[in-house]
Amino acid sequence: MPERSREQLGGRRRPWLVVSSLLCTAVAIDGAIAAPECVGGTLRQAADQAGVLVGAAAGSGSIANDALYAETLAAEFSSLTAEGEMKWDHLQREPGVWNFAGADALMAFAEANEMAVRGHTLVWNQRFVDSTPDWVEELTDPTTLRAAMAEHIGMVVGRYAGRVDSWDVVNEPLKTGRSVIWENHFYDVLGIDYIAEAFVLAHAADPSALLFLNEVGISTANARFDAFYQLVVELLEQDVPIHGVGFQGHFFTGVTDPAALEQNLRAFSDLGLVVEITELDIPLVTPDETPENLAIQAQDYANVVSACLAVERCTRVTMWGLTDRHSWINGFLGDGFEPLLLDEEYQPKPAYESFRSTLLVPEPAAPVLRIAGLFVVALMVRRPRSTRPLRL
Ligand code: G3I
Numbered sequence: 001m002p003e004r005s006r007e008q009l010g011g012r013r014r015p016w017l018v019v020s021s022l023l024c025t026a027v028a029i030d031g032a033i034a035a036p037e038c039v040g041g042t043l044r045q046a047a048d049q050a051g052v053l054v055g056a057a058a059g060s061g062s063i064a065n066d067a068l069y070a071e072t073l074a075a076e077f078s079s080l081t082a083e084g085e086m087k088w089d090h091l092q093r094e095p096g097v098w099n100f101a102g103a104d105a106l107m108a109f110a111e112a113n114e115m116a117v118r119g120h121t122l123v124w125n126q127r128f129v130d131s132t133p134d135w136v137e138e139l140t141d142p143t144t145l146r147a148a149m150a151e152h153i154g155m156v157v158g159r160y161a162g163r164v165d166s167w168d169v170v171n172e173p174l175k176t177g178r179s180v181i182w183e184n185h186f187y188d189v190l191g192i193d194y195i196a197e198a199f200v201l202a203h204a205a206d207p208s209a210l211l212f213l214n215e216v217g218i219s220t221a222n223a224r225f226d227a228f229y230q231l232v233v234e235l236l237e238q239d240v241p242i243h244g245v246g247f248q249g250h251f252f253t254g255v256t257d258p259a260a261l262e263q264n265l266r267a268f269s270d271l272g273l274v275v276e277i278t279e280l281d282i283p284l285v286t287p288d289e290t291p292e293n294l295a296i297q298a299q300d301y302a303n304v305v306s307a308c309l310a311v312e313r314c315t316r317v318t319m320w321g322l323t324d325r326h327s328w329i330n331g332f333l334g335d336g337f338e339p340l341l342l343d344e345e346y347q348p349k350p351a352y353e354s355f356r357s358t359l360l361v362p363e364p365a366a367p368v369l370r371i372a373g374l375f376v377v378a379l380m381v382r383r384p385r386s387t388r389p390l391r392l
Pocket of ligand 1: 130171216248
């Protein structure tokens with residue numbers, strides 16, 4: 001398995017940044033001084049300090065047509081996932097007819113801005129929302145379906161070999177909303193081995209890429225998690241080249257269980273796998289943007305980030321969209337659920353600040369360091385400001 005540490009994927013921990021960032025937090029708490037320009041002021045800088053990547057799902061159209069979108073994406077995020085443009089139904093809607101324009105544009109944008117790229121996704125077949133084109137669902141002969149899968153994976157992974165660091169090889173092998181059901185078209189035709197076969201094909205096309213099984217609804221302790229965990233164990237026992245597990249993380253405010261999330265992340269980390277939060281959004285539980293609801297949302301984001309930071313092999317947290325204006329939730333649930341870190345006007349929400357400050361104050365040192373930061377600020381504010389400018 002390609003070994004990637006947090007340092008390789010996300011940067012180094014830098015103690016001076018931790019201290020200076022704590023001072024920012026402490027000053028804000030103190031309230032006596034206007035917020036200073038803090039070191040590590042963006043999410044990206046904070047994530048770099050924490051040694052993880054922070055990503056966002058994005059689209060090439062928004063990057064091309066909205067300068068603020070492009071600028072914010074590059075400033076705030078160190079990793080990029082194509083929200084739709086690397087999916088099968090986008091890249092090869094008809095057999096042998098390839099459309100790489102959007103994916104290539106995203107790749108170029110990421111490289112120009114020194115962002116990592118997650119590949120999403122090679123095989124995803126659900127009854128309702130998925131990315132399998134109709135023509136693939138019409139292939140009922142195992143040999144033909146295998147050949148289509150081999151051609152697709154080989155072409156796509158091969159095109160971005162050495163540039164996409166990780167691929168969601170199979171997305172949502174469990175049926176969404178059901179506890180334990182594996183059926184989909186690939187399963188029906190090829191059996192459960194379609195998963196192993198997809199991983200082997202991806203590994204052959206780019207031996208350097210980390211290969212992930214990505215799933216929704218595996219963040220609590222239940223039969224669904226157990227079944228998914230068992231599948232991963234079996235894949236490892238068969239020497240299938242699987243390197244990571246993606247926890248999608250489509251939550252609702254107030255219902256995330258951070259202890260269970262951390263435990264489940266750790267379960268795979270303990271198997272030697274990389275784990276990531278791959279599609280994070282936390283819509284308000286009611287479409288009501290009150291300060292109370294936004295505060296609950298902020299705490300939920302802090303809980304998710306803390307859970308990842310607590311697990312050694314948790315290397316990246318990816319937001320599923322840039323701002324509340326761009327979220328798929330608007331089409332799925334309707335307006336007003338405001339699931340992301342930036343509002344529709346690109347302004348940071350309480351969730352943004354809690355996400356950022358959680359990255360800056362990794363557990364378990366946080367309480368001690370926060371007190372130290374407050375102590376230093378207390379000393380500073382006793383001096384005349386003209387002789388001791390607070391520029392951290
Ligand atoms: O681009 C076409 C446009 O040309 C057409 O006019 C329009 C008409 O409906 O559709 C547009 O395509 C839509 C596409 O998003 C781009 O907006 C598709 O219909 C729509 O199905 C697609 O939805 C995406 C969905 O995956 C299916 O690919 C969502 O944006 C995307 O957020 C969602 O992401 C998934 C993850 O991949 C897997 N986990 C769940 C997550 C949320 O469903």
